[in-house]
Amino acid sequence: MKALLINPSIYDFAAYSFWSSPLGLLYIGSILRKNGAELTLVDCMRVVETKRKADGRAPFVKEKVLKPEALKGVRRHYRRYGISRETLSGELSCIDRPDLVLITSIMTYWYPGTKEAVEAAREVFPGSRIVVGGIYPSLCDEQARQQLRMADLIVKHNEIETFYRFVDDALSTTLKFRPSIYELDALPYPCYDLYDDIPFVPLLTSFGCIYRCTYCATPYMHPAIVRRSPFSVLEEIKHWHGHGVKRFVIYDDNFLHEKDRYAKPLLRGIAELPFRIDIFNPNAVNAALIDEELAELFCSSGFRELRIGLETTDPETQRSTGGKVNTRVFEKALAILRDAGFDMETVSVYILAGLPFQKWETVKGAIDFLFALGVRPYLAEYTPIPHTEMFEKYCRFARYPITQDALYQNNALLSFAWEGFTEKDLRYLKQYVREKRSPG
Numbered sequence: 001m002k003a004l005l006i007n008p009s010i011y012d013f014a015a016y017s018f019w020s021s022p023l024g025l026l027y028i029g030s031i032l033r034k035n036g037a038e039l040t041l042v043d044c045m046r047v048v049e050t051k052r053k054a055d056g057r058a059p060f061v062k063e064k065v066l067k068p069e070a071l072k073g074v075r076r077h078y079r080r081y082g083i084s085r086e087t088l089s090g091e092l093s094c095i096d097r098p099d100l101v102l103i104t105s106i107m108t109y110w111y112p113g114t115k116e117a118v119e120a121a122r123e124v125f126p127g128s129r130i131v132v133g134g135i136y137p138s139l140c141d142e143q144a145r146q147q148l149r150m151a152d153l154i155v156k157h158n159e160i161e162t163f164y165r166f167v168d169d170a171l172s173t174t175l176k177f178r179p180s181i182y183e184l185d186a187l188p189y190p191c192y193d194l195y196d197d198i199p200f201v202p203l204l205t206s207f208g209c210i211y212r213c214t215y216c217a218t219p220y221m222h223p224a225i226v227r228r229s230p231f232s233v234l235e236e237i238k239h240w241h242g243h244g245v246k247r248f249v250i251y252d253d254n255f256l257h258e259k260d261r262y263a264k265p266l267l268r269g270i271a272e273l274p275f276r277i278d279i280f281n282p283n284a285v286n287a288a289l290i291d292e293e294l295a296e297l298f299c300s301s302g303f304r305e306l307r308i309g310l311e312t313t314d315p316e317t318q319r320s321t322g323g324k325v326n327t328r329v330f331e332k333a334l335a336i337l338r339d340a341g342f343d344m345e346t347v348s349v350y351i352l353a354g355l356p357f358q359k360w361e362t363v364k365g366a367i368d369f370l371f372a373l374g375v376r377p378y379l380a381e382y383t384p385i386p387h388t389e390m391f392e393k394y395c396r397f398a399r400y401p402i403t404q405d406a407l408y409q410n411n412a413l414l415s416f417a418w419e420g421f422t423e424k425d426l427r428y429l430k431q432y433v434r435e436k437r438s439p440g
């Protein structure tokens with residue numbers, strides 16, 4: 001069996017590789033490899049290697065492209081991040097015909113890149129079976145079936161059995177190794193070895209979250225919590241370190257949940273390894289769960305920066321969106337980190353901007369609060385995500401038909417702009433953060 005994995009290019013107004021990686025696709029590839037498949041990978045999301053930072057982040061290659069009609073109102077350049085359709089077709093033409101082509105998708109409004117990859121694969125390999133998975137079909141099932149109809153199968157994240165059955169039927173075989181994606185300790189390591197160089201390796205350590213934040217799709221995607229054992233994660237770190245990898249990225253929405261059983265033994269184990277690694281956590285940790293021991297472990301295990309989710313300092317919004325943290329608890333967590341010797345300049349804190357009926361002044365208040373504490377605010381523009389409580393409750397107030405076409409879910413549209421938070425206000429806030437970061 002020959003399988004081709006494609007991570008498509010994306011189309012957006014801004015994108016940067018904050019340790020992004022097609023982890024799910026690589027896991028599926030490694031499962032197929034355990035079943036005897038020969039794998040090829042085309043990762044369209046190339047980065048400019050000469051501009052890669054010491055921490056592993058890098059800009060994607062990019063090119064300006066025409067905006068689709070839905071996004072005409074955004075006064076910014078629209079770009080393709082990653083390789084062009086022509087380059088992709090050219091690369092596919094050099095590959096032996098695969099039996100299976102597996103294509104992933106990430107943000108819902110990035111589907112034009114996924115669609116382009118499906119069309120290119122269909123054109124070059126008319127007889128191959130094409131499967132699309134990932135977040136877009138998981139959150140926009142009907143739209144995905146319509147947009148990606150050239151594919152033979154479109155699967156949601158929790159339909160791995162459907163995928164196995166499809167492969168059995170399509171290739172007249174019976175896959176022997178068919179784990180659930182929730183058996184984290186049983187999954188083979190994702191096939192990063194298909195890359196020439198591995199600048200970092202993401203570590204998937206759990207699915208699900210104990211909180212139910214109203215703007216977040218994690219509770220819908222993974223209603224139950226499953227954890228990977230610290231032993232399994234440590235073994236994977238040793239494995240990739242043996243391949244020369246020094247940077248590891250924790251992909252975990254819930255890293256500190258049951259910290260005495262998971263995060264602490266894992267970080268203790270990392271601190272005791274006979275080699276040093278660098279750790280990053282783009283998904284952020286919950287400030288409410290940081291204690292003295294953890295703060296010391298963040299230092300000793302190799303966290304080069306720590307990302308924390310605060311989202312807002314407005315008590316009513318904190319409460320109504322899920323209540324995972326409040327400002328007093330957050331301040332206490334920072335004090336604990338400071339006492340443990342964690343460099344405050346390497347602490348980044350996410351603040352949400354553009355929530356339905358949010359006032360711009362509350363975002364500015366949060367920015368000022370964080371600068372006063374000596375940490376870096378990181379403005380996260382609100383993205384309306386289907387199947388979240390906030391989306392369902394407020395979609396009728398959006399300025400664009402966000403339920404009809406995922407393109408309108410692009411956060412650059414600021415779909416919930418209103419007189420209390422305009423596009424001008426958002427531009428001001430972004431500029432304000434930039435100036436406070438680098439005064440003068």
Ligand code: SF4
Binds near residue numbers: 209213217254286322
């Ligand atoms: S804590 Fe984070 S992952 Fe969990 S529901 Fe809230 S935003 Fe989502």
